[in-house]
Amino acid sequence: MRSKGLIGVFGLLVIALSVLGVAYAHWSKVVTVTGTVKTGKLELKPSCTVSTDDDKQYCTASCEIDVEENTVTVTVDKAYPCITVTIEFDLENTGTIPAGLYKWTVTFEGNDYTIFDAENIPGSEINPGMTEEEVEDALEDFAETLAGDCATVTVDFDGSNFWQIDPGENPTVTITIHFEEDLPQDETYTFTMKLEYWNWNEVGYL
Amino acid sequence: MRNKRLVIVPAILLLALAVAGFAYAHWQKTITIDGEVNTGKLDLIIVSASDDDTGIDPGKNKDVADTTITIDPNDPEKAIVTITNAYPSYYVYIHITIKNVGTVPVKLKEIRITAPECIEVEGWDHVGEQLDPYPNEPYQSDYSARIHVKECAEQGATYTFTIEFEFWNWNEVPSEGG
Numbered sequence: 001m002r003s004k005g006l007i008g009v010f011g012l013l014v015i016a017l018s019v020l021g022v023a024y025a026h027w028s029k030v031v032t033v034t035g036t037v038k039t040g041k042l043e044l045k046p047s048c049t050v051s052t053d054d055d056k057q058y059c060t061a062s063c064e065i066d067v068e069e070n071t072v073t074v075t076v077d078k079a080y081p082c083i084t085v086t087i088e089f090d091l092e093n094t095g096t097i098p099a100g101l102y103k104w105t106v107t108f109e110g111n112d113y114t115i116f117d118a119e120n121i122p123g124s125e126i127n128p129g130m131t132e133e134e135v136e137d138a139l140e141d142f143a144e145t146l147a148g149d150c151a152t153v154t155v156d157f158d159g160s161n162f163w164q165i166d167p168g169e170n171p172t173v174t175i176t177i178h179f180e181e182d183l184p185q186d187e188t189y190t191f192t193m194k195l196e197y198w199n200w201n202e203v204g205y206l
Numbered sequence: 207m208r209n210k211r212l213v214i215v216p217a218i219l220l221l222a223l224a225v226a227g228f229a230y231a232h233w234q235k236t237i238t239i240d241g242e243v244n245t246g247k248l249d250l251i252i253v254s255a256s257d258d259d260t261g262i263d264p265g266k267n268k269d270v271a272d273t274t275i276t277i278d279p280n281d282p283e284k285a286i287v288t289i290t291n292a293y294p295s296y297y298v299y300i301h302i303t304i305k306n307v308g309t310v311p312v313k314l315k316e317i318r319i320t321a322p323e324c325i326e327v328e329g330w331d332h333v334g335e336q337l338d339p340y341p342n343e344p345y346q347s348d349y350s351a352r353i354h355v356k357e358c359a360e361q362g363a364t365y366t367f368t369i370e371f372e373f374w375n376w377n378e379v380p381s382e383g384g
Contacts, residue, residue, distance in 0.1 A: 027248040032369070034284065037359075199293045
């Protein structure tokens with residue numbers, strides 16, 4: 001009985017060693033690929049200038065840019081009939097990734113309007129399939145609908161492409177607002193324009 | 207009694223001498239077997255490396271990001287991938303050719319990948335397949351991986367990843383599907 005026990009222990013020892021032998025017996029070699037991924041930057045820098053044809057400067061106009069908030073605020077003060085305000089707005093891609101226009105919205109007198117939405121191109125006021133002239137006409141019609149009989153608006157892209165802005169590009173648009181005779185006195189109009197750009201490859205139409 | 211002792215003592219003496227005599231008397235011959243075991247060598251190197259971003263970014267319409275892959279000149283078991291100016295949804299395939307320059311067949315045991323959450327790395331080729339020592343076919347094979355920048359990637363960031371192809375001597379790795 002005792003010798004059977006000894007044989008059993010010895011057998012287990014042999015099995016254990018053979019298992020360990022298998023576990024430690026392999027040779028191995030590891031071939032390694034190490035990688036570094038450095039991402040780029042999507043960065044757009046807006047700027048604008050504004051002027052009036054009011055030589056005596058009764059009417060003043062200014063343009064302020066808040067770099068932190070990424071907003072452009074245009075203020076026209078003491079406007080009156082028959083003066084013309086000219087706004088030149090440009091958007092420089094100071095990053096390293098092409099930017100594509102994803103959404104363009106306008107808030108005017110508490111109402112929100114969508115000029116362009118990449119997720120709903122058929123329902124947008126403008127779309128990338130239009131010619132430059134068609135886009136300008138559509139934007140003028142849109143602005144004049146909001147302004148009623150108070151102003152006429154002209155938009156001139158002069159060959160600039162705001163749909164896609166590549167690094168280093170700086171498209172410009174000139175918007176001219178001519179205030180008409182029906183402009184009411186002592187009124188304040190505010191509007192907010194928001195342009196949302198994504199990295200170009202995520203904007204489906206580009 | 208005294209006579210008996212006188213008989214026993216010489217008898218023991220004789221017996222002892224006889225035993226000693228036998229021990230010294232045999233002839234002998236030793237046959238020796240000398241053994242030498244030269245073990246083989248498990249060795250692999252990367253002989254070529256490439257990527258499929260050769261201009262226009264893969265699947266895109268512009269050349270924005272750039273990928274390079276090189277074999278470490280100081281260690282041909284390593285390749286170095288560098289991707290610059292990457293952006294969400296950028297992806298690239300890299301390819302390396304690994305050659306068995308040892309003397310023992312090997313099998314790919316596993317592919318280990320270490321990557322941050324926002325960088326997706328996939329490698330899948332030839333696990334369990336065998337590479338024989340050169341010049342026996344197949345002594346080399348191509349291994350690919352896909353690197354994909356996910357939406358959560360930060361701008362102006364640097365991420366690192368590692369792909370390890372672990373080979374074992376072939377007899378220790380079960381056959382594919384078996």
